[in-house]
Amino acid sequence: MTPPKKARTTPPYELLYWPGIPGRGEFIRLVFEATGTPYTDVASSKKDGINEVLACKAETLTVDSDGNPPAFAPPALRIPGEGKGGKSLVLYQTPSILSYLGDKLGLAGEDEAEKHWVLSHALTALDLNNETHDTHHPIATGKYYEDQKEEALKKAADFRENRIPKYLGFFERVLKGNEKHGEGKYLVGGKLSYADTTLFHVVNGLKFAFPKEMEARESEFPILLSTFYPNVEGHGGLKEYLASDRRQPYSMGIFRHYPELDRQ
Amino acid sequence: MTPPKKARTTPPYELLYWPGIPGRGEFIRLVFEATGTPYTDVASSKKDGINEVLACKAETLTVDSDGNPPAFAPPALRIPGEGKGGKSLVLYQTPSILSYLGDKLGLAGEDEAEKHWVLSHALTALDLNNETHDTHHPIATGKYYEDQKEEALKKAADFRENRIPKYLGFFERVLKGNEKHGEGKYLVGGKLSYADTTLFHVVNGLKFAFPKEMEARESEFPILLSTFYPNVEGHGGLKEYLASDRRQPYSMGIFRHYPELDRQ
Numbered sequence: 454m455t456p457p458k459k460a461r462t463t464p465p466y467e468l469l470y471w472p473g474i475p476g477r478g479e480f481i482r483l484v485f486e487a488t489g490t491p492y493t494d495v496a497s498s499k500k501d502g503i504n505e506v507l508a509c510k511a512e513t514l515t516v517d518s519d520g521n522p523p524a525f526a527p528p529a530l531r532i533p534g535e536g537k538g539g540k541s542l543v544l545y546q547t548p549s550i551l552s553y554l555g556d557k558l559g560l561a562g563e564d565e566a567e568k569h570w571v572l573s574h575a576l577t578a579l580d581l582n583n584e585t586h587d588t589h590h591p592i593a594t595g596k597y598y599e600d601q602k603e604e605a606l607k608k609a610a611d612f613r614e615n616r617i618p619k620y621l622g623f624f625e626r627v628l629k630g631n632e633k634h635g636e637g638k639y640l641v642g643g644k645l646s647y648a649d650t651t652l653f654h655v656v657n658g659l660k661f662a663f664p665k666e667m668e669a670r671e672s673e674f675p676i677l678l679s680t681f682y683p684n685v686e687g688h689g690g691l692k693e694y695l696a697s698d699r700r701q702p703y704s705m706g707i708f709r710h711y712p713e714l715d716r717q
Numbered sequence: 718m719t720p721p722k723k724a725r726t727t728p729p730y731e732l733l734y735w736p737g738i739p740g741r742g743e744f745i746r747l748v749f750e751a752t753g754t755p756y757t758d759v760a761s762s763k764k765d766g767i768n769e770v771l772a773c774k775a776e777t778l779t780v781d782s783d784g785n786p787p788a789f790a791p792p793a794l795r796i797p798g799e800g801k802g803g804k805s806l807v808l809y810q811t812p813s814i815l816s817y818l819g820d821k822l823g824l825a826g827e828d829e830a831e832k833h834w835v836l837s838h839a840l841t842a843l844d845l846n847n848e849t850h851d852t853h854h855p856i857a858t859g860k861y862y863e864d865q866k867e868e869a870l871k872k873a874a875d876f877r878e879n880r881i882p883k884y885l886g887f888f889e890r891v892l893k894g895n896e897k898h899g900e901g902k903y904l905v906g907g908k909l910s911y912a913d914t915t916l917f918h919v920v921n922g923l924k925f926a927f928p929k930e931m932e933a934r935e936s937e938f939p940i941l942l943s944t945f946y947p948n949v950e951g952h953g954g955l956k957e958y959l960a961s962d963r964r965q966p967y968s969m970g971i972f973r974h975y976p977e978l979d980r981q
Contacts, residue, residue: 512890514894516893522838522891522894523890523891525887536830549836552816564801569813569816569817570786570808573810573813574786577789580789591856591868592871593871596875604868608857615857620789626776627787
């Protein structure tokens with residue numbers, strides 16, 4: 454039997470994230486998919502895998518049996534053999550996991566400056582991701598949307614009118630400033646980074662959650678929406694993944710389509 | 718004349734941040750102060766320094782004359798001589814700047830695992846920082862508190878009842894799990910990291926913004942509030958800085974004391 458490509462040179466990466474939604478786990482999945490790196494999505498591929506997700510964030514956990522701290526929240530990444538004394542390493546926080554994998558999988562820029570720009574741009578895209586979530590949960594994460602709908606209508610209006618153009622305008626300028634190297638296709642340098650995959654997913658989610666708003670603004674951000682976005686979408690391993698049923702549909706996670714929150 | 722300690726071995730670090738508030742710039746200042754590293758706080762120490770802060774985030778900027786991308790928002794860090802081709806390097810996003818300086822100044826853990834845990838914990842403390850900000854601005858960053866006070870009362874109640882104990886309980890467990898190495902004084906390993914200085918500042922800000930809530934919860938998080946917090950406060954360079962007038966008072970920034978948002 455032929456092992457899958459790269460299987461002999463990468464450790465057995467295990468993603469610990471909720472099943473059934475793209476969520477923040479999707480930012481991690483995209484770097485694996487873009488590089489053709491094998492990984493296990495524990496909750497969706499192992500029987501009782503959800504229990505392993507719950508265990509890494511258990512409110513009684515102080516340190517695990519391999520010496521890792523608890524995770525505040527999923528996603529976490531577990532890498533057997535890469536921790537202290539050859540045990541499993543467990544990392545949490547999306548940007549920290551992306552920074553780790555970016556270094557290992559060649560998605561973190563070419564030098565120290567680019568490495569930090571990639572992290573900075575990814576953090577900014579993740580801030581936009583978080584603000585998108587807060588449009589339907591402006592008061593309390595633990596309460597239903599229906600219980601904070603009135604506030605959500607106000608928050609979403611500000612988000613559409615002020616925050617979306619501020620963020621997308623910023624990334625349009627970053628792409629413009631890097632055009633000599635990136636030709637509008639990459640935020641940093643001349644090749645794909647995890648900043649690109651992260652921004653791509655956030656824009657994809659915005660198109661799902663706010664279709665009218667995004668359509669109305671299509672022409673305002675031509676490099677971002679007409680060059681960058683389709684380029685990442687068509688990139689090597691991503692194209693096949695995005696069209697597959699492994700790419701989970703949006704539902705009740707970060708990106709939700711409530712027509713009343715969109716442009717009217 | 719004797720140059721200040723470390724002046725010969727560190728580049729001329731320049732912090733680009735708003736004057737007059739601790740803000741997110743404070744997380745950067747603390748790593749300089751904790752390590753006795755000279756730096757220039759551009760807006761408060763140079764005539765027209767504020768213009769340099771505004772320039773790095775100007776909404777017309779695509780790339781600066783040294784090849785750096787624009788900043789989405791302050792803080793930014795400028796380091797003459799450390800950029801491409803010996804030009805200035807400009808980084809933005811607090812966690813990215815902390816990760817860069819942590820590596821350079823010895824505040825980022827002892828190995829690859831610790832380095833990522835330090836980043837992860839700092840990111841979590843910064844998430845708490847952001848949620849604190851949102852208690853007084855739940856609807857729109859660009860509007861006055863008074864225009865979203867009704868929503869702020871709801872948001873702050875959820876924050877006090879659910880989010881503060883969730884975050885502080887998490888850090889209490891991390892400190893407990895690292896007690897063998899850190900003795901309750903450090904989140905990761907046996908020495909100070911930028912995760913410690915970052916968490917310290919957020920707890921300090923919470924004590925200012927929600928004094929009654931924090932006092933009522935004092936005994937719930939004994940390692941965090943009675944060992945960790947006073948230890949960072951009394952740490953080498955920080956002790957003197959925190960007592961000096963260079964430590965700016967809280968005012969209309971992230972941490973604000975609105976008595977009506979505190980425990981009644």
